[in-house]
Amino acid sequence: MLELIDLRNKNKDFELDNLRDRELKVSKKVLDSVNHIIESVKDKKDTAIKEFTTRFDKVFIEKFEIPQETFKECLEEVEEDFLKALIEAKNNIYNYHKYQKSNGYFMTDKDGVFKGQRVIPLEKVGVYVPGGSASYPSSVLMNVVPAKIAGVSEIIMVTPPTKDGVLNKYVAAAAYIAGVDRVFTVGGAQAIAALAYGTETIPKVDKIVGPGNIYVATAKRLVYGIVDIDMIAGPSEILVIADENANPDYIAGDLLSQAEHDSLSSAILVTTSKKIYDKVCLSIQNQIINSPRKSIIEESLKNYGKAFLCNNLEECIKLSNRIAPEHLEIMTEKPMELLDEVKNAGSVFLGYYTPEAVGDYFGGTNHVLPTNGTSRFFSPLSVDSFIKKSSFLYYSKEALSLHGNKIIELAEKEGLDAHANSIRLRL
Amino acid sequence: MLELIDLRNKNKDFELDNLRDRELKVSKKVLDSVNHIIESVKDKKDTAIKEFTTRFDKVFIEKFEIPQETFKECLEEVEEDFLKALIEAKNNIYNYHKYQKSNGYFMTDKDGVFKGQRVIPLEKVGVYVPGGSASYPSSVLMNVVPAKIAGVSEIIMVTPPTKDGVLNKYVAAAAYIAGVDRVFTVGGAQAIAALAYGTETIPKVDKIVGPGNIYVATAKRLVYGIVDIDMIAGPSEILVIADENANPDYIAGDLLSQAEHDSLSSAILVTTSKKIYDKVCLSIQNQIINSPRKSIIEESLKNYGKAFLCNNLEECIKLSNRIAPEHLEIMTEKPMELLDEVKNAGSVFLGYYTPEAVGDYFGGTNHVLPTNGTSRFFSPLSVDSFIKKSSFLYYSKEALSLHGNKIIELAEKEGLDAHANSIRLRL
Numbered sequence: 001m002l003e004l005i006d007l008r009n010k011n012k013d014f015e016l017d018n019l020r021d022r023e024l025k026v027s028k029k030v031l032d033s034v035n036h037i038i039e040s041v042k043d044k045k046d047t048a049i050k051e052f053t054t055r056f057d058k059v060f061i062e063k064f065e066i067p068q069e070t071f072k073e074c075l076e077e078v079e080e081d082f083l084k085a086l087i088e089a090k091n092n093i094y095n096y097h098k099y100q101k102s103n104g105y106f107m108t109d110k111d112g113v114f115k116g117q118r119v120i121p122l123e124k125v126g127v128y129v130p131g132g133s134a135s136y137p138s139s140v141l142m143n144v145v146p147a148k149i150a151g152v153s154e155i156i157m158v159t160p161p162t163k164d165g166v167l168n169k170y171v172a173a174a175a176y177i178a179g180v181d182r183v184f185t186v187g188g189a190q191a192i193a194a195l196a197y198g199t200e201t202i203p204k205v206d207k208i209v210g211p212g213n214i215y216v217a218t219a220k221r222l223v224y225g226i227v228d229i230d231m232i233a234g235p236s237e238i239l240v241i242a243d244e245n246a247n248p249d250y251i252a253g254d255l256l257s258q259a260e261h262d263s264l265s266s267a268i269l270v271t272t273s274k275k276i277y278d279k280v281c282l283s284i285q286n287q288i289i290n291s292p293r294k295s296i297i298e299e300s301l302k303n304y305g306k307a308f309l310c311n312n313l314e315e316c317i318k319l320s321n322r323i324a325p326e327h328l329e330i331m332t333e334k335p336m337e338l339l340d341e342v343k344n345a346g347s348v349f350l351g352y353y354t355p356e357a358v359g360d361y362f363g364g365t366n367h368v369l370p371t372n373g374t375s376r377f378f379s380p381l382s383v384d385s386f387i388k389k390s391s392f393l394y395y396s397k398e399a400l401s402l403h404g405n406k407i408i409e410l411a412e413k414e415g416l417d418a419h420a421n422s423i424r425l426r427l
Numbered sequence: 428m429l430e431l432i433d434l435r436n437k438n439k440d441f442e443l444d445n446l447r448d449r450e451l452k453v454s455k456k457v458l459d460s461v462n463h464i465i466e467s468v469k470d471k472k473d474t475a476i477k478e479f480t481t482r483f484d485k486v487f488i489e490k491f492e493i494p495q496e497t498f499k500e501c502l503e504e505v506e507e508d509f510l511k512a513l514i515e516a517k518n519n520i521y522n523y524h525k526y527q528k529s530n531g532y533f534m535t536d537k538d539g540v541f542k543g544q545r546v547i548p549l550e551k552v553g554v555y556v557p558g559g560s561a562s563y564p565s566s567v568l569m570n571v572v573p574a575k576i577a578g579v580s581e582i583i584m585v586t587p588p589t590k591d592g593v594l595n596k597y598v599a600a601a602a603y604i605a606g607v608d609r610v611f612t613v614g615g616a617q618a619i620a621a622l623a624y625g626t627e628t629i630p631k632v633d634k635i636v637g638p639g640n641i642y643v644a645t646a647k648r649l650v651y652g653i654v655d656i657d658m659i660a661g662p663s664e665i666l667v668i669a670d671e672n673a674n675p676d677y678i679a680g681d682l683l684s685q686a687e688h689d690s691l692s693s694a695i696l697v698t699t700s701k702k703i704y705d706k707v708c709l710s711i712q713n714q715i716i717n718s719p720r721k722s723i724i725e726e727s728l729k730n731y732g733k734a735f736l737c738n739n740l741e742e743c744i745k746l747s748n749r750i751a752p753e754h755l756e757i758m759t760e761k762p763m764e765l766l767d768e769v770k771n772a773g774s775v776f777l778g779y780y781t782p783e784a785v786g787d788y789f790g791g792t793n794h795v796l797p798t799n800g801t802s803r804f805f806s807p808l809s810v811d812s813f814i815k816k817s818s819f820l821y822y823s824k825e826a827l828s829l830h831g832n833k834i835i836e837l838a839e840k841e842g843l844d845a846h847a848n849s850i851r852l853r854l
Contacts, residue, residue, distance in 0.1 A: 082840055086835035096542060097533045107526065115523060115792055120770055122804055134842045170840055225659075226802035232652075240564040253849040260845040290846055339819060343547055350821040355849040358822055359835040362830060365542055365818040371483045377549055379657035379816035381717045389806035390794040392766060393775040395785055403789060406512035410788040413509055413597055415561045417719055418687040422680040 001284050001298075002255075002307040003268060004277060007319070009311070016323060019304060020373055022235045022264045025216050027274055034189045034218045041193035046200045053243045054192040057161050064184040064201060066167055070181055074172035080360045083173060086137060090177050093145045096364030100383035101149055112396030119387050121151035122228075124203055124381035126195035127180070128210035128220075131160030131187055134368035137174035137210075138360065142367050142381065143209045143230075155180050156205060158195065160187025165207055189300045190210075192219035196227045209368075210382070230381060234372035235264035237304075238356055239325035241316045241346075242271045242339075246331040246352060248279035254329055255280070259300040260293040266304035268323065270316045278305050324375045327356045346375045400426055428711050428725075429696060429734040430650060430684075434746070436738070443750060446731060447800055453645050459647045479648055481619040482589050486540075490609040491628060493594055497609055501599035510600060513564060516789045520572045521836055523791030527810035529578055537616050540736045541824025545687045546814050548578035549655075553622035554607070555637035555647075556598055558587030558614055563638075564601035565787065569658075569794050569808065570636045571605035578812035581632060582607050585622065587614025592607035599708045619646035623654045636795075636808070638682045655806060656745075661799035662691035664731075665783055666752035668743045668765075669698045673758040673779060675706035679714055681782045682707070686727040687720040691729035695750065697743045704734050744768045751800045754783045773802045827853055 005014055040048040055059050063387040075083065106116035114150035127143045130136060140157070147155050151362040157180045162168060167175075167185060175183055183201055186194060194211075197203030208220060220229045242251050262386035269280055284301070288294050310316045318336055320328055324344035332338065335350035342348055346369030349356055360367045370378035395403075404423045432441055466476040481487050502510065533543035554570045557734060566582070574582050583609045583790065589595060594602075594612060596658075604609055610631055613621060625631030634655040635647060665685035670677050682694035711728070715721050737743045744765055746814055747755055751771035761775035769775055773796030776783055787794045797805035814851045822830075831850045838846035 007580045048623055059684075068656075081833075081836050085836045088833060089837065096534065099534065100544070102529065105526045107523065115790060117527070117792075117809075118766075123770065137451050138837060138841065138842055155751070193789045203558055209825060225801065228801075238622070242690070244597040250849070253845070253852045256845040257849040259845070260843060261812075272650050292808070297845070301703070312784075316780075335821070339545075342817070343550065348817060348819040350819060351823075353823040353824045353827040353853055354820055355853065357834055357838060357846040358830075359818075359820050359826070360846060362834045363820045363822065365544075365820050370815075371508050374652065374655075375815065375817065377815055380544075380814065382529075382544075388802070388804055389809065390769070390772050390775065390802065391786075391807050392775040392777060393781055393786050393792050394762070395781040395790065397780045400780040400785070403515075403785075405782055406508075406515060407789045409508050409512045410516065410565060411784055414565065416684070416687060418680070418724070419784040419787060420683040421714070421785050422677070425676055426780055 001301050002305045003283050004307050006309045008309050019266055030214055031219055031343055032213055034193055037189040038222060041190055042197045048404050049186055049190050049194055051198040054257040056188055059161050059163060064354045065181040071172040071176050073205035074169040077169045078173045090141050092364035093141055097149050097383055111399040113399045115393045118390045122206045124154045124205040125152045126205040127157045127206040128157040128212050130212050135168040135171045137170045141178050144180055146383045147386040148179045150383045152386050157183045158186050161185035173290060187221035188261060189215045192216055196223035231378055232379040236261050237325050238265035238327040239320050239323055240329040242276055243332040244273040244276060245333060248276055249283045251280045252283035256287055256297055259297045259317055263296055263299040265300045269307040270319055272312060273312055274309060320385055323369055324373045326369045326371045338424050345371045345375045348379055428708050428728050429732045433736045434737050437443055451458040452543055458642055461575055461642055463621040468617055469624045474614055475794040476617050483615055486588050488588060492609040496598040498603050501596040504596045505600045510807050517568050519791035520568055524573045524810055525574050538826040538829055539785040540826045542820045545817045549633045549813050552579045553632040553635040554584045555639050555643060557639050558584040562595040562598045564597045567598060567601035568605050571607055573810045575606045576812040577810045579813050583652055584610045584614050586620040588612035592823055616646035616766055618644045621642060623650035642756055643757045658805055663688050663798055664693035664752050666695040666747050666750055666756040667756040669703055670759040671700040671703060672760060675703055676710045678707045679710035683714055683724055684784055686724045690723055694728045696734040699739060701736060713753050751802045753796045753798045771803045773797045773807055
């Protein structure tokens with residue numbers, strides 16, 4: 001079920017192209033449709049939003065905004081166990097992310113020079129929360145809590161309306177607990193357009209975050225630059241490094257927890273033990289027999305499920321660094337000893353008792369992570385995703401007369417005459 | 428010369444669309460050409476690079492790499508005054524940016540939980556340095572110094588060859604001083620493609636930074652995701668807030684230092700004093716008479732030069748926040764008193780003796796800044812541009828058994844059965 005690639009005792013290399021080429025291709029039809037939606041919302045604002053909501057969500061809505069009292073009421077409607085777990089998860093996320101808050105700095109130089117960097121929260125942020133059959137309260141927490149810590153003034157959530165035009169109760173409870181300021185039941189590309197350009201009722205924001213379907217993702221890509229966006233989440237992946245003492249059932253369970261997302265998901269085992277590989281394959285077969293998501297899992301494993309055999313753990317980590325997975329589990333006796341060698345991974349799960357699901361829901365680290373090999377250069381969503389920096393510089397008259405000629409020298413070498421002149425005038 | 432918009436004593440609003448709509452449109456022809464170049468380089472690597480260099484740079488080059496000794500030798504060839512100024516600028520940039528280096532953090536929780544965030548430098552970074560008639564040693568310093576501080580292992584510079592196939596001596600001197608590891612005389616879209624995909628001689632990098640012409644910018648946009656890129660630099664702008672005591676010649680000089688860049692540049696005066704406006708216009712006319720870049724300046728001012736009259740400085744700042752300029756000069760008696768109100772600006776230049784050119788070349792703050800209104804959400808280039816973060820999480824067996832049921836509860840509400848099961852297996 002997992003294609004085996006044996007990299008032991010060989011100079012054999014493995015081409016990553018097949019694993020990388022998982023991006024959902026945007027068809028011309030989707031692109032045209034999204035472009036049309038964006039232009040319509042830019043032009044006709046709320047009128048367009050109502051039209052698209054009627055057409056796509058099959059529900060006519062006159063007033064999109066859900067008052068805070070309404071989503072506060074959902075706290076009463078959800079099961080107590082769920083609410084307790086949700087609040088504890090929120091606290092863990094808060095406590096982990098609060099250390100990411102950074103300060104500006106300031107420095108002085110001789111002759112009356114001072115300069116520095118300020119850290120300024122984004123003013124308004126839009127959070128997209130997908131609707132449909134499933135609901136994702138965990139996604140609300142992961143996107144909103146860091147924005148709150150950053151100091152964003154207004155967090156605006158948009159989510160497709162349910163068939164009766166209201167809000168999913170689990171999502172509503174998460175929005176209230178996380179501290180969302182305003183909620184609108186608008187979804188799809190029209191919601192992204194509204195947040196990017198503003199309508200009579202929906203405010204224009206500075207950044208849009210949150211996952212969505214291909215229409216939402218395409219819309220985010222198209223409005224990038226008008227507003228900032230988080231990364232475009234690609235298909236998800238897990239890589240499990242396992243030594244010979246790891247429990248094959250745990251490994252199989254964790255690989256499946258990734259494969260169940262969708263057929264583009266990738267689940268990869270990297271191990272030093274052929275025995276472990278054999279047992280994992282067997283366990284996968286046993287575990288999926290009764291899985292409600294069996295067909296998704298089978299397709300995903302067939303296309304993007306792999307297992308690699310390496311000579312030692314060092315080689316395992318090196319291969320993982322090349323693949324640069326979103327989620328990396330290190331199921332070995334002493335996982336901390338390997339952490340320094342891990343260069344490219346969105347989030348690392350250490351030891352036998354930290355399946356990825358702990359981080360997806362509860363542990364406190366963020367589950368919005370760089371996918372598809374981009375952990376080589378991208379970072380998890382964090383408080384930094386909701387701030388911007390701005391530098392400042394002050395030169396006294398004395399400082400400028402002391403250094404002015406050097407600045408003129410540098411400007412002239414670049415042929416920028418008016419730059420040099422702006423200094424010359426003051427000397 | 429500067430169109431006047433009087434916002435005093437009126438409910439008059441000003442639409443920013445005209446100022447915003449300055450992006451260089453990428454023609455189908457450019458896009459097709461860049462796509463072809465990228466595909467060729469991906470496919471034929473160095474062979475393609477040689478062909479394109481012969482075709483576009485009119486020079487045949489067998490070996491693209493310039494050995495370090497060669498660019499060290501340029502230190503002897505440049506004028507002493509230039510070299511001194513360059514080294515001092517580099518030291519200022521280093522001293523300002525070193526405070527941006529951030530550390531990871533680590534936290535422990537009850538029952539054997541630990542978690543944290545690591546900060547990891549990017550491994551390889553490519554720096555594009557434009558060629559042509561002008562050379563931009565300052566751009567080398569601004570892009571390379573923060574990458575060095577971040578701890579990037581290998582910094583690879585690419586720059587178009589001069590007609591005799593060698594390196595511009597000022598750029599070479601800056602590269603040596605800044606600490607560039609390897610230099611290749613390759614330019615254009617083919618250089619970007621080489622850095623994104625790697626060739627036999629040019630290494631694949633994790634991120635590409637640095638400005639370039641429309642071909643370079645388009646290539647960067649197309650390889651984004653394969654590698655990270657810095658922002659696509661748009662047309663540049665300056666906004667000067669001036670009180671009645673500001674010197675009109677200084678203001679005019681600074682506006683011109685922006686307008687000389689290109690015809691899409693925008694220079695904006697925001698003032699409380701009609702008298703200042705009149706004098707600035709007069710001074711501009713006097714100053715450009717002998718300017719070698721007169722025609723660029725005239726076109727840029729005609730299209731995107733504006734002056735706004737406001738009732739007071741608070742209104743000036745509010746307008747500036749809406750425009751969100753790349754460069755903001757506050758030419759008032761007590762500029763520090765206004766800084767807190769500034770929410771959107773790439774870099775702020777305070778007082779009468781800090782023209783933008785100080786920051787462009789010498790002061791130490793970075794001159795790679797968010798353009799065209801994007802300082803609402805983007806930041807100056809910094810040490811953070813050359814690192815990525817990675818989180819880690821460890822749960823002990825005890826911690827998982829204590830919290831496992833809550834995680835199962837949350838996963839089940841989202842309908843992700845295998846997620847829940849990966850916990851259940853371990854309990």
